[in-house]
Amino acid sequence: MIYKRSSQLFAEAQKVIPGGVNSPVRAFKAVGGEPIFVERAEGAYLFDEDGNKLIDYINSWGPLILGHAHKPVLDAVIERAKKGTSFGTPTEIETKIAELAVKMVPNIDKIRMVNSGTEACMSAVRLARGFTGKEKIIKFAGCYHGHSDSFLIQAGSGAVTFGTPNSPGVTQGTAKDTLLAKYNDLDNVKDLIKANKDKIACIILEPVAGNMGCIPPAEGFLEGLRKVCDEEGILLVFDEVMTGFRLAAGGVQERLKVNADIICFGKVIGGGLPVGAFAARNEIMDYLAPVGPVYQAGTLSGNPLAMAAGLAMLTELHEKPEIFESIEKKTAYLHEGIEKALKANKVEHTINRLGSMISVHFMEEPVTDFDSAAKAASNGKYNKFFHGMLENGIYIAPSAFETWFISDALSYEDLDKTIEAVEKVSREL
Numbered sequence: 001m002i003y004k005r006s007s008q009l010f011a012e013a014q015k016v017i018p019g020g021v022n023s024p025v026r027a028f029k030a031v032g033g034e035p036i037f038v039e040r041a042e043g044a045y046l047f048d049e050d051g052n053k054l055i056d057y058i059n060s061w062g063p064l065i066l067g068h069a070h071k072p073v074l075d076a077v078i079e080r081a082k083k084g085t086s087f088g089t090p091t092e093i094e095t096k097i098a099e100l101a102v103k104m105v106p107n108i109d110k111i112r113m114v115n116s117g118t119e120a121c122m123s124a125v126r127l128a129r130g131f132t133g134k135e136k137i138i139k140f141a142g143c144y145h146g147h148s149d150s151f152l153i154q155a156g157s158g159a160v161t162f163g164t165p166n167s168p169g170v171t172q173g174t175a176k177d178t179l180l181a182k183y184n185d186l187d188n189v190k191d192l193i194k195a196n197k198d199k200i201a202c203i204i205l206e207p208v209a210g211n212m213g214c215i216p217p218a219e220g221f222l223e224g225l226r227k228v229c230d231e232e233g234i235l236l237v238f239d240e241v242m243t244g245f246r247l248a249a250g251g252v253q254e255r256l257k258v259n260a261d262i263i264c265f266g267k268v269i270g271g272g273l274p275v276g277a278f279a280a281r282n283e284i285m286d287y288l289a290p291v292g293p294v295y296q297a298g299t300l301s302g303n304p305l306a307m308a309a310g311l312a313m314l315t316e317l318h319e320k321p322e323i324f325e326s327i328e329k330k331t332a333y334l335h336e337g338i339e340k341a342l343k344a345n346k347v348e349h350t351i352n353r354l355g356s357m358i359s360v361h362f363m364e365e366p367v368t369d370f371d372s373a374a375k376a377a378s379n380g381k382y383n384k385f386f387h388g389m390l391e392n393g394i395y396i397a398p399s400a401f402e403t404w405f406i407s408d409a410l411s412y413e414d415l416d417k418t419i420e421a422v423e424k425v426s427r428e429l
């Protein structure tokens with residue numbers, strides 16, 4: 001493949017944008033080489049500035065469950081834009097999307113819209129602190145909850161890739177209130193709680209982790225967290241920025257039958273426009289301004305274009321629940337095909353998958369937490385695999401610490417092409 005124009009554009013971008021990108025993982029630092037500049041996308045495909053067509057397994061990092069430029073979403077945005085792009089006043093469409101979200105997701109009464117997953121998680125933690133009157137939080141090594149200060153304490157995703165788990169600019173004062181636990185290790189959480197008795201406002205986690213590759217919760221882990229939170233008066237916060245409206249209409253709470261106290265959303269709920277949200281039962285949500293004392297706001301929150309895209313997306317998912325079954329079947333097909341190809345070429349691997357989230361770790365041992373994910377990533381095989389796949393027209397996550405997201409726009413022919421590419425690339429691994 002030729003990436004001449006992408007390379008030129010990257011050189012120009014670096015002169016005026018730090019690192020040439022507006023979000024670090026896009027820069028391909030983790031896998032080496034230079035990023036691809038996309039010109040347009042449609043359905044399951046990206047078309048780059050050099051005219052290459054790529055089968056896309058990122059889908060804007062998750063939200064495009066129905067593929068790129070999905071017509072109902074596009075139509076909704078275009079029609080809405082004709083009426084004006086932002087008013088800074090309430091609009092009816094905000095209530096419509098809130099009603100639909102509350103209908104689809106179990107255990108929530110109210111939802112507040114923000115502009116990103118970062119804002120959703122940051123606001124959820126403030127609300128948890130305000131509601132409980134306690135200051136400390138527990139987060140898990142390798143879970144990523146956006147780039148707000150409290151979370152940049154050995155965070156996953158780009159923060160790990162760039163070797164700055166404790167980013168300069170995050171104060172010691174902030175860091176001391178974030179306690180770090182090991183994912184899938186309930187005893188570790190209990191020890192932290194014991195050592196910080198009555199000081200912990202919430203435990204926040206990705207209930208199915210996606211930012212250290214895909215790591216599903218071990219059996220009993222989420223249930224154990226629920227129990228200990230109930231016993232200790234701690235709020236359980238599920239960061240469903242990736243899993244919400246993807247693993248089921250009602251997210252992980254529905255899929256794995258464990259309830260959280262506050263849920264954070266992002267990505268899907270904006271249909272590819274900049275949206276995040278957080279939701280909870282009335283008693284917690286009514287703690288928010290203007291009703292309650294916890295302040296949280298946003299000039300563009302509930303923006304009509306973003307709400308139109310999100311409403312079109314959620315409406316499709318609500319009215320056609322077979323979509324969840326379809327993406328899951330496609331992911332299982334891919335899983336089986338990749339497994340076969342890697343086995344045939346004797347490549348050591350572990351494939352982690354839950355529903356339509358999947359990742360390939362190049363190590364035989366189980367990958368269950370950040371340490372094992374880092375061990376799997378350290379042999380450099382993923383980076384070689386990434387470039388091999390790209391050369392064959394397949395765009396997977398440009399980092400071993402990310403999940404692949406399957407969209408329903410992928411055809412079985414696309415999946416077969418992908419499996420063929422895995423077979424070819426794995427011969428060289």
Ligand code: PMP
Nearest residue numbers: 116117118144145146239241242
């Ligand atoms: N939480 C999770 C689980 C995420 O995956 C992400 C982004 N990848 C975020 C929060 C932050 O979302 P955003 O990038 O929209 O701020």
